[in-house]
Amino acid sequence: MNRQQLLSRLGKRGWPVIYSDGALNIWQRKSNRWLQATWFGAIEQTDNISLYHSCKILPRWEKYRLVDQLAIQKHSLSLKKAINLGSKDSSFISLAFHPFFWPYVETLNSDFVVFHIYDLFSKMHAWDSNIELMYQNLLNRADLITASSEAMVQDLSEKQLNKVKILHNGVDLDIFNNDIKYPCPDDLSEIPHPRIMNTGNIGRKIDLSLIVDIAKKRPEWHWVLVGNVMLNSLETDPYSQTALNESKNLSNIHFLGEKNRLEIPAYAQHSDINVICYRIRKDEWVSAVYPLKLNEYLAIGKPVISSPIETVINLFSSVVDIASTPQEWVNAIEKALNQGGVGTSCDRINISKQNSWDNRVDNLETWLFELLN
The missing domain is CATH 3.40.50.2000 (Glycogen Phosphorylase B;)
Incomplete structure (x- = not known):
């Protein structure tokens, strides 16, 4: 934290x-x-x-x-x-x-x-x-x-x-460093490409319903969720609970559980796309966040896609693709897979270096x- x-x-x-x-x-x-x-x-x-x-x-x-x-x-x-x-x-x-x-x-x-x-x-x-x-x-x-x-x-x-x-x-550049070549974690290596990665706690802020919708439309894309599944949060929200139940029946949504923070860079590095898939509502706190994972993703250099979070839009639109609807997410994922996403790998890494925790x-x-x- x-x-x-x-x-x-x-x-x-x-x-x-x-x-x-x-x-x-x-x-x-x-x-x-x-x-x-x-x-x-x-x-x-x-x-x-x-x-x-x-x-x-x-x-x-x-x-x-x-x-x-x-x-x-x-x-x-x-x-x-x-x-x-x-x-x-x-x-x-x-x-x-x-x-x-x-x-x-x-x-x-x-x-x-x-x-x-x-x-x-x-x-x-x-x-x-x-x-x-x-x-x-x-x-x-x-x-x-x-x-x-x-x-x-x-x-x-x-x-x-x-x-x-x-x-x-x-971002902690000592561990989120693209120059360090981490081996692919065993549980991730079993999942086919393309891998769309989300790291962090999986609570009601994650738009699981959107993920389920896209996973159904594009079964060849594999969503990898690394983090603690916060059942107390999800089960008190019918929108999230329904999506969680549906996700368990889809073979291209993978819950890998909570990992030590030192393990996270390896997962992000061996993904194809790293995402911040948040459920944005004006009456909730998520709209104002500066995601901790954002600069960590950028430091890895892979394409990044985010929900329309104010801070991301204002500061990172040159290196992060923004998507709201399921179709916008599909378009952004296709762009990331086929064209490398918004910005280049070097652009993302250079911006992350300006945003280190030491700075x-x-x-x-x-x-x-x-x-x-």
């Missing part, structure tokens, strides 16, 4: 970083996270940062406000101790990646606050008045607001917009130094 890419690189550059996804919740008692946790918490050094694993003692319990506040305070204090912020003279930055973390930001009372907006939160299904309040509190408190796309901050107030810097998603962190680091100075 973008937070891992950003924080690990800051850590590599000498910034002392501690990461936490918050205190345990009493309702998580049967979850893997709870079962794997220790009573007193633990710190793991990984990927150039300190990862704080929450303790089981005094979990959050929203039903009882005092208990919940004590849990937040205890967790925040543990974070300070873990990164040696015990003295009053110590200064630090709180960097939040979701409105849910506002209570911790408020309790930590850091010298500076950065809020990174990586999704259009107001269009997410979990959005409610409580999350909106935390969101506005973070926006107002933040000294710096970064956003993965311009579309994610269109509704902010003028005062909030004055604090915004656009920090697009990037993104160059910008972020500059903005952080401006805060501190």
Whole structure:
């Protein structure tokens, strides 16, 4: 995820970083996270940062406000101790990646606050008045607001917009590198060409119905979906559930399951076309995304086709074909297979190099130094 890419690189550059996804919740008692946790918490050094694993003692319990506040305070204090912020003279930055973390930001009372907006939160299904309040509190408190796309901050107030810097998603060129020739994965090698590849979680944002429609019309084209099938998401949406059921009866749609991120480049490299096949609806968050996979695809050099996502249209139309309807997708696939798609392989690779995570962190680091100075 973008937070891992950003924080690990800051850590590599000498910034002392501690990461936490918050205190345990009493309702998580049967979850893997709870079962794997220790009573007193633990710190793991990984990927150039300190990862704080929450303790089981005094979990959050929203039903009882005092208990919940004590849990937040205890967790925040543990974070300070873990990164040696015990003295009053110590200064630090709180960097939040979701409105849910506002209570911790408020309790930590850091010298500076950065809020990174990586999704259009107001269009997410979990959005409610409580999350909106935390969101506005973070926006107002933040000294710096970064956003993965311009579309994610269109509704902010003028005062909030004055604090915004656009920090697009990037690509890890150490692994998504066309100069590295990866062997074809065993489960992919069994699938005939042409292969149309989609990587990432398979939830309701993926337009499975469109994929099924094209797969029926062109049985010689093989759709390869690499990622976790999010049944909880798909089964609550009749459109997606129907398409999922149909896809299981088609021999040219292949679900290869979730893979380690280090394995993904090999799959993308041994495809014929890499796609971002999203279901675009104005009332949902997908319309504002900057897909994490976009620059990864471009770095591989194969033809790329995308649904009409605002960021892709505005920034990448010279190297990415845009398709909305099933017929437009068929035309784009034919163009990619027969003519190499939009742009050349070199064009795609060169653009990806301009959008590396290292370049993104160059910008972020500059903005952080401006805060501190």
